Amino acid sequence: MSLQGFDLEKYLQHSKKVDTSGLDFAAAARYPLSDDEVRCLTYMMDIESHTIVYLKGILNTCAVRDPQTTAFLSCWAYEEFFHGRTIRQFLAACGVPVSEDRVVEVQKKASWREWFEQLGASIICQISDHFHGVYLTWGAISELTTLEGYGILAGRTRHPVLADLLRRLAKDERRHFSFYYNKAKQQLTHRNAQRLTAFILKRFWLPVGEGVKPDSEVDWMNRFILGDSLGAQVAARIDATIAKLPGMSWFNLMSRTREDALRRLGPVRPASLDLATEAAR
Numbered sequence: 001m002s003l004q005g006f007d008l009e010k011y012l013q014h015s016k017k018v019d020t021s022g023l024d025f026a027a028a029a030r031y032p033l034s035d036d037e038v039r040c041l042t043y044m045m046d047i048e049s050h051t052i053v054y055l056k057g058i059l060n061t062c063a064v065r066d067p068q069t070t071a072f073l074s075c076w077a078y079e080e081f082f083h084g085r086t087i088r089q090f091l092a093a094c095g096v097p098v099s100e101d102r103v104v105e106v107q108k109k110a111s112w113r114e115w116f117e118q119l120g121a122s123i124i125c126q127i128s129d130h131f132h133g134v135y136l137t138w139g140a141i142s143e144l145t146t147l148e149g150y151g152i153l154a155g156r157t158r159h160p161v162l163a164d165l166l167r168r169l170a171k172d173e174r175r176h177f178s179f180y181y182n183k184a185k186q187q188l189t190h191r192n193a194q195r196l197t198a199f200i201l202k203r204f205w206l207p208v209g210e211g212v213k214p215d216s217e218v219d220w221m222n223r224f225i226l227g228d229s230l231g232a233q234v235a236a237r238i239d240a241t242i243a244k245l246p247g248m249s250w251f252n253l254m255s256r257t258r259e260d261a262l263r264r265l266g267p268v269r270p271a272s273l274d275l276a277t278e279a280a281r
């Protein structure tokens with residue numbers, strides 16, 4: 001079956017590691033990189049690098065029985081690996097070295113929730129043909145969140161090399177999002193797929209990184225990226241986009257995640273206050 005809205009053949013033909021040509025990593029250390037940006041990039045790097053573990057879980061579900069999905073996932077995992085690796089190279093160029101064993105260290109700290117969800121997913125696949133809608137919609141939310149996150153950080157940073165790199169990563173994420181979203185749209189035409197997807201997302205959905213990073217770090221990240229008024233607009237935009245999928249008109253989980261993080265950690269400091277503090281140092 002062809003996939004409307006996404007040219008899978010073209011994607012497979014052109015899949016490649018993120019293009020870093022012309023990015024001056026040698027000059028990266030000359031520009032300011034805040035502690036918060038380092039923390040945020042470390043989170044992003046860890047999640048990008050964790051893709052291979054996530055892939056292992058998803059291939060234990062019925063995803064492995066869909067040739068379009070397996071073809072996509074093969075290239076997707078390759079591209080995500082280079083996202084993690086490139087962020088790591090950038091951090092190293094800025095004087096923030098990352099241990100060779102970082103991927104294993106992150107994996108060791110991942111909570112039982114991830115394992116439990118993967119087990120649950122493979123069991124559901126044995127009893128329902130409609131699980132495709134679940135992982136595809138989940139994937140669409142994750143990719144959209146990631147691409148919006150890179151966009152926000154690129155617009156906010158005062159580091160020109162980082163801004164350029166993040167925009168290049170976001171380009172890849174947009175293609176990933178397009179696959180998941182268009183394929184989810186196709187799978188969710190069936191009412192039972194909509195019901196199963198809504199049921200699972202309402203009860204078990206986790207924002208990007210939860211289950212892998214500590215809860216406090218996930219809250220910090222959600223507040224850092226989405227905490228200001230622009231973040232509120234972006235969270236609402238993500239919700240509205242996912243809500244356009246069949247049976248997903250109720251979707252509001254991104255705005256809720258943002259609000260929960262702000263409630264737990266307190267409101268974000270206005271950027272003007274940070275700049276004033278910096279100027280006073």
Ligand SMILES: [Fe+2]
Pocket residue numbers: 048079080083146173
């Ligand atoms: Fe990525």
Ligand SMILES: [Fe+2]
Pocket residue numbers: 080143146172173176177
């Ligand atoms: Fe992605």
